[in-house]
Amino acid sequence: MRLTIWGAAQQVTGSMHLLQTENYSILIDCGLDYEKGTYQEENQHFPFNPAEIDLVILTHAHIDHSGNLPTLVRMGFEGQILCTPPTADLAELLLLDSVNIFLSKQNKRNKGRRGHHHSGPPPLYLQKHVMETVDRFITIGFNKPFKINGSIELTFIPVGHLLGAAAVILSITENEITKKIGFTGDIGRKNYPVLVDPEILPQVDYLVCESTYGGRLHSSNTTLEETLINTIQDTCIKSPGRLLIPAFSIGRTQSLVFTLNQIFSKGLLPPVQIFVDSPLANHATEVYRKHHSLVNNEAKEFYQTKGDEFEFDNLIYVHDRKESESVMNYLEPCIIISSAGMLEGGRIQDHLYHNIQNYYCTILFIGFCAKGTLGDRLLRGDPIIRLRNRDLMVYAAIKKTDLLSGHGDHQDLVNTVKNQDLAQLKRVFLVHGETKSMDLLATALIEEGYQVTIPEKGEIIEL
Incomplete structure (x- = not known):
């Protein structure tokens, strides 16, 4: 049995792991690799023949895990894609959104290169490829062993992080010897709004573990509720300002809205108008409602006693462009939640354009911003940003919290591995993290006595 790490090897994005038995090939995740500026060209080709892959298993919907599935299908993959029910629904939304992003970038390039024949690479895939991909989804519930064939069994284990996100546990029998291989996917954190806590993984022989927050601990000197209350008080109550919160549409926005619902339903703040300006977030919230049985007990109890976690007075979901423009003309103090989280495109750029030079505006980042993104430039203190071909002075206050990060921190990752019997776990392979x-x-894991490998991209590992 061979394992090849073809993506997220000594980097964060592009998760893709190939597991091969004597006569069966399984791809675990097939994400977009964003590490290079030419990511469309980088993701056009696979280091294997897609037609020779028998099965894909998808840990969760995020685009760095699911985003290249339509390319795989377009280039000859004909098998099934196994995932949990929420992952299938959320992945469809994200993949269709990716098509829109590809087309938007192509249109911008074409406008900027009129009179030139070469307009850059075509979109990685189109809507028809997404729908062909969605047709291959087969959904399996959590903790329900599923026989893939006579020698391979799959179990999905809840790991928080995103609705439907799962660790993959494969039990494979070859030559009358059974080995268990675990893939953590992305591990969430405990007590996260809306999402369940990660479950302890069953014992395995080999573990492929994410390492996003290796060496970093989340803030512990305050709570998310306290942080939001203080920021809203300073921005919208003590002064007549507006609070812009760039938020990823799927996952982060739903957890933020629920937390705001809790704050205002308890009467901890006077009413403030809140706008959610993201069509993708609106659709994702409907998926969260559809799979309400999978949210955590806190959210379920809130629903039973106070109603819909994602609906309350003074909360408005913005739908079309006209409504979005009316939010920009809203003159009272307000909170605007919009995508994208790193400020790279989306309606948040419209709100940023109109508010970055507003002394009464605060921009609160609640998620990671990759190097070079507009969000990263604001967080590092750039005094001027360029938007819509204009240089704009940054007068708005820039703040950040990691309390809504969906990833477990260093200690969470260590604990995930330490729950495995040291005598039985033969090796840990670290992926999905900066070097x-x-x-x-x-x-840290070696100090605990575990055998650890950091594979290079394309390295073949005999299990």
């Missing part, structure tokens, strides 16, 4: 994070996590 520094991997090294720090590897050092």
Whole structure:
């Protein structure tokens, strides 16, 4: 049995792991690799023949895990894609949104290159490829062993992080010897709004573990509720300002809205108008309602006593462009939640354009911003940003909290591995992290006595 790490090897994005038995090939995740500026060209080709892959298993819907599935299908993959029910619904939304992003970028390139024949690479895939991909989804519930064939069994284990996100446990029998291989996907954190806590993984022989927050601990000196209350008080109550919160549409927005619902339903703040300006977030919230049985007990109890976690007075979901423009003309203090979380496109750019030079505006980042993104430039203190071909002075206050990060931190990752019997776990393979994070996590695990490998991209590992 061979394992090849073809993606998220010594980097964060592009998760893709190939597991091959004597006569069966399984791809675990097939995400977009964003590490290079030419990501469309980078993701056009696979280091294997897609037609020779028998099965894909998808850990969760995020685009760095699911985003290249339509390319795989377009290039000859004909098998099924196994995932949980919420992952199927959320992945469809994200993949269709990716098509819109591809087409939007192509249109911008074409406008900027009139008179030139070369307008850059075509979109990685189109809507028809997404729908062909969605048709291949087969959904399986959590903790329900599923026989893939006579020698391979799959079980999905809840890991928080995003609705439907799962660790993959594969039990494979070859030559009358059974081995268990675990893939953590992305591990969430405990007590996260809306989502369940990650479950302890069953014992495995080999573990492929994410390392995003290796060496880093989340803030512990305050709570999310306190942080939001203080920020809203300073921005919208003590002064007549507006609070812009760039938020990823799927997952982060739903958890933020529920937390705001709790704050205002308890009467901890006077009413403030809140706008959610993201069509994708609106659709994702409907998926969360559809799969309400999978939210955590806190959200279920709130629903039973106070009603819909994602609906309350003074909360408005913005739908079309006209409504979005009316939000920009709203003159009272307000909170605007909009995508994208790193400010790279989306309606948040419209709100940023109209408010970045507003002394009474605060921009609160609640998620990771990759290097080079507009969000990253604001967080590092750039005094001027360029938007819509204009240089704009940054007068708005810039703040950040990691309390809504969907990833478990260093200690959570260490604990995930430490729940495995040291005598039985033969090796841990670290993926999905920056090199520094991997090294720090590897050092901590080695100190605990575990055998740890940080694979290079394309490295073949015999299990």
